[in-house]
Amino acid sequence: MDRTFQVDLRGVVDLLSHHLYGSPRVYVRELMQNAVDAITARRAGEPDAPALVRIFPPELTGDGTLRVHDTGIGLTEAQVHELLATIGRSSKRDELGFSRHEFLGQFGIGLLSCFLVADEIRVVTRHADEPTVLWTGYADGRYAVEVAPAAQQRPEIGTTVTLVPRRDADQWFATATVTELARLYGSLLPVTVRVGDTVTTTGGPPWPTAPGTGVDRPALARYARQLLGVDPFDVVPLSVPEAGLTGVAFILPTPVNPAARAGHRVYLKRMLLTEHADGLLPDWAFFAHCVIDAGELRPTASREALYEDALLTATREALGEQVRGWLVRLARHDPRRLGEFLQVHHLGVKALAVHDDEMLRLVDRWWPMETNVGTLTLAEFRQRHGVLRYAASLDEFRQLAAVAAAQDLAVVNAGYTYDTELIERLPTVDRSVLIERLEPSDLTTRFDAVDPAVELALRPFLAAAQRALERLGCEVVVRAYDPVSLPALYLVSRSAAFNDQLAATRDAADELWGGVLDALAASAPPDRPQLVLNHRNPLVRRVTTLDDPELVGLAVEALYGQALLLGHHPIRAADAALLNSSFLGLLGRAVPGRE
Numbered sequence: 001m002d003r004t005f006q007v008d009l010r011g012v013v014d015l016l017s018h019h020l021y022g023s024p025r026v027y028v029r030e031l032m033q034n035a036v037d038a039i040t041a042r043r044a045g046e047p048d049a050p051a052l053v054r055i056f057p058p059e060l061t062g063d064g065t066l067r068v069h070d071t072g073i074g075l076t077e078a079q080v081h082e083l084l085a086t087i088g089r090s091s092k093r094d095e096l097g098f099s100r101h102e103f104l105g106q107f108g109i110g111l112l113s114c115f116l117v118a119d120e121i122r123v124v125t126r127h128a129d130e131p132t133v134l135w136t137g138y139a140d141g142r143y144a145v146e147v148a149p150a151a152q153q154r155p156e157i158g159t160t161v162t163l164v165p166r167r168d169a170d171q172w173f174a175t176a177t178v179t180e181l182a183r184l185y186g187s188l189l190p191v192t193v194r195v196g197d198t199v200t201t202t203g204g205p206p207w208p209t210a211p212g213t214g215v216d217r218p219a220l221a222r223y224a225r226q227l228l229g230v231d232p233f234d235v236v237p238l239s240v241p242e243a244g245l246t247g248v249a250f251i252l253p254t255p256v257n258p259a260a261r262a263g264h265r266v267y268l269k270r271m272l273l274t275e276h277a278d279g280l281l282p283d284w285a286f287f288a289h290c291v292i293d294a295g296e297l298r299p300t301a302s303r304e305a306l307y308e309d310a311l312l313t314a315t316r317e318a319l320g321e322q323v324r325g326w327l328v329r330l331a332r333h334d335p336r337r338l339g340e341f342l343q344v345h346h347l348g349v350k351a352l353a354v355h356d357d358e359m360l361r362l363v364d365r366w367w368p369m370e371t372n373v374g375t376l377t378l379a380e381f382r383q384r385h386g387v388l389r390y391a392a393s394l395d396e397f398r399q400l401a402a403v404a405a406a407q408d409l410a411v412v413n414a415g416y417t418y419d420t421e422l423i424e425r426l427p428t429v430d431r432s433v434l435i436e437r438l439e440p441s442d443l444t445t446r447f448d449a450v451d452p453a454v455e456l457a458l459r460p461f462l463a464a465a466q467r468a469l470e471r472l473g474c475e476v477v478v479r480a481y482d483p484v485s486l487p488a489l490y491l492v493s494r495s496a497a498f499n500d501q502l503a504a505t506r507d508a509a510d511e512l513w514g515g516v517l518d519a520l521a522a523s524a525p526p527d528r529p530q531l532v533l534n535h536r537n538p539l540v541r542r543v544t545t546l547d548d549p550e551l552v553g554l555a556v557e558a559l560y561g562q563a564l565l566l567g568h569h570p571i572r573a574a575d576a577a578l579l580n581s582s583f584l585g586l587l588g589r590a591v592p593g594r595e
């Protein structure tokens, strides 16, 4: 024998309140939704029927209950038995069980949400010329149906739902709360909703909802200010007909963290679904905040998020294209504005460009980079200088920018966050891009050697200078280069920097590791940092002609110290001691007199 499932309503209500709905406040939404659906159903056959929902919280009814009146289609006695008494039964599905897209409801559980805040629900309903039917449901699962006696017949078609609040749920029934919730969920509904005398609907979305309608930018800017508290950088109208979607993307005027998405405001058939929808736009569009209304996207059963299906995926792509289109138009028609946009969002755009080719192209073409030949985009730099030569750290750039420029060597400062990664990724999206990391020691190959006769004459000086710096592991060379004002450059190739680090680690390591590191050091090329003295600099020339070996030593040490400081190189203990002794030595020489 077939049997029918028994349902324990208390268990179901507990399930709804603790696991489905985020808050009991959704009861206001579900009541408005049923009222609007009933009006929609009535107006399908009776287009001029009144369309009004009136809500009276306990402070206005005066009898402790909340009442919602609608001018909708109402229910017959048979429908009351079938629809109100069966969990999961809905009049809003077609014969095949699919939700009918003119209605907001679809699951047949919405009314149950009222039990989150009420012990008892009463429905008084009249369909067409049928008698008025009274239905009363209790949170423990009992219900009663009766045809109203003659004295209680409803004069008008429609339904009144009455909630008897649970004792601990009073806060959800305060007039101010109900008004606020009616506004929050239902302000865009196509049917007028009133809480007492206060109209909570605004007559529809402030963005264009029909093709060809103009965008009222000032109105949208006002709307954004209300919503986000700021004037948007720009407003992008959105439309995806397949999803019955219209809306607007506000381009945010201040930087946002792409990883911490605030979410979008989504309405389904003009009823608020959520203020925090995730995944409506592709990740790269983090700088846009959307407000949309969609007729065809599906909610999850809690009606607090979008259901992830093929239509949502296609919608996300279409919306992404529209935001991308805005960026492209901006680049084409208003590069100055695009520049302003990037000034605000460059960190986020760059963070995404590390993975997203489209964003990388945007940065390449539009983001102004610091170079030693002025501010240029990477694309402009390549056009003018061919190879994209870059310094990978701020210190390296500062150290070498002026000297490189004097050698006609253009260099990009890729020392800021993400810049090196982005430059190194460029050849993967465009094979024609050539990149080259500037190796400090490459510069010496560009410096002129001094005249052989001068070189010969410099030998004794060089020997003395080398003696002064030998213990610091530095090699002294003399070259002629610009700028003339620069007396000396301290250049460390990357392998020399590696050797330095190795030596420091070797000193701190124990026997076993020491041996391993020694072997590594032996395999590394004997590459030493160089102090490159500039023979074009008048002071250096004078130093090279000094006869006094002690003064030569002091001068070379001072030039070494100054070059270290200028290039922002790390100062080791030995360097600090040397800086100190050379300074005091020179001072001693400079200040005449006896003790």
Ligand SMILES: Nc1ncnc2c1ncn2[C@@H]1O[C@H](COP(=O)(O)OP(=O)(O)OP(=O)(O)O)[C@@H](O)[C@H]1O
Pocket (backbone or CB within 6 Å): 030, 033, 034, 035, 038, 070, 072, 073, 074, 075, 083, 084, 089, 090, 091, 092, 104, 105, 106, 107, 108, 109, 110, 111, 112, 159, 161
């Ligand atoms: N105010 C109303 N006027 C007319 N019929 C109503 C009213 N409220 C509820 N009903 C009927 O009761 C049924 C069940 O309502 P309920 O809110 O539980 O589910 P639903 O609206 O169909 O779907 P959902 O769970 O998605 O809200 C509805 O399908 C509708 O036929």
